[in-house]
Amino acid sequence: MVELSVVGILAGLDDAALADVERHINRKTFSSGAQIIEPESDSSDVYLILSGKVRIVNYSVSGREITLEEIGAGGCVGHLSAIDGEPRSACVLAVNNTDVAIVSPANFEKIVKNHPSVAWNVIHELARIVRTSTRRIVDVSTLGANERVVAEILRCAQTEITDDGSALLSPVPVHSDIAGRVSTSRETVARVMGTLARKGLVNKIETGLHVPDVRRLEEFLSESIH
Numbered sequence: 001m002v003e004l005s006v007v008g009i010l011a012g013l014d015d016a017a018l019a020d021v022e023r024h025i026n027r028k029t030f031s032s033g034a035q036i037i038e039p040e041s042d043s044s045d046v047y048l049i050l051s052g053k054v055r056i057v058n059y060s061v062s063g064r065e066i067t068l069e070e071i072g073a074g075g076c077v078g079h080l081s082a083i084d085g086e087p088r089s090a091c092v093l094a095v096n097n098t099d100v101a102i103v104s105p106a107n108f109e110k111i112v113k114n115h116p117s118v119a120w121n122v123i124h125e126l127a128r129i130v131r132t133s134t135r136r137i138v139d140v141s142t143l144g145a146n147e148r149v150v151a152e153i154l155r156c157a158q159t160e161i162t163d164d165g166s167a168l169l170s171p172v173p174v175h176s177d178i179a180g181r182v183s184t185s186r187e188t189v190a191r192v193m194g195t196l197a198r199k200g201l202v203n204k205i206e207t208g209l210h211v212p213d214v215r216r217l218e219e220f221l222s223e224s225i226h
Contacts, residue, residue, distance in 0.1 A: 002050040002099055008074045009121040010048075017115055024107035030094040037078055037092035044081040044105040049073055052098030057180065058090045067180030069132065070095065079122060080129075082108045140183060143225065148182035149192040150221045153202065157211040165215055170208030196220075 004010055004018050004025075013021065025048070030036055036047060036054060047054075054077060056068040068090060071077060077092050082105040103111065112119045139148050157167035175189040182189075196202045201217050203210050211217055 002073075004048070004050075004101060006050060006074050007048045007076065007101070009076055009118055009125060011121060012117045013115060020114065021111055024111055025101040025103050027099065027101055030098045030100065032094055032096045032098075034094045034098075035091065036094055036098075036100070037088050037090070039089070039091045040087045042087055044078070044085060046076060046078045046082045046103040046105070046108045047092070048101040048103065049075045049077070050099040050101055053095040054098055055093045055095050056090050057093065065180055066183060067177060068136075069181075070177075076125070079108065079125070081105075145182070145184040145188050146192050147221060147224050148184060149178060149189050150196070150217070150224065152178055152182050153193075153196070153209075153211070154214070154217050154221055157214045157217060161214050165213055167211040167214050168205075168208050169211070172204055172209045 004021055005013070010018065010021060027050075030052075037043070039058065049071060051073050053070055053072045054075075055070050056077065058066050058068060060066060078088075080086070081088055082103075085105075112122060139151060143151060153169075153173070156169050156173065160167040160169060162168075175186045175193070178189045179186045193202065196217075197204075199220070200212065201220055203212070
């Protein structure tokens, strides 16, 4: 059984505190592709991701799926509705088999009030969401579709950068996933990736997408914008 200690908002809790949290949860496994949270639903449960990965998506007026974020083990989703009681703002899908701990809004409130460190961690998580949303708004408002694709690859590479300045994105990012995250088409993503490959800024290898020099990719994006 996966321990609750993997969950970021519970970081720092001792064994006794984690045992207290355990009494307030229900565990469940969602199969790959299953819908965990339905958009606009009135449910307010919080889902702590113990293993696997979820994708948070929304839909445009035309019905096109827009990926907002992917969250892996240690993350949590659903806490906004638990806090303000408003309907769900997005859909959450299991990317692969995903184990979660489900916390009712009443129990979530108890946990936050009983353990101040959890409250502070939740505040940090909310701040992260605001920063991510702000970044997306700026990108959509100021960058063209091609530049948004490059910016997304660069962001992913920066989180995986090694001492020699390279990065490996494993597995290779799926074009449709990138398109959903930056609000463009798969065809645009394929075209941009082809350009980056021809310039030697990225290359596919057996273990993933290799970025030989993250700094060069950053400079390429800067030159493209200006």
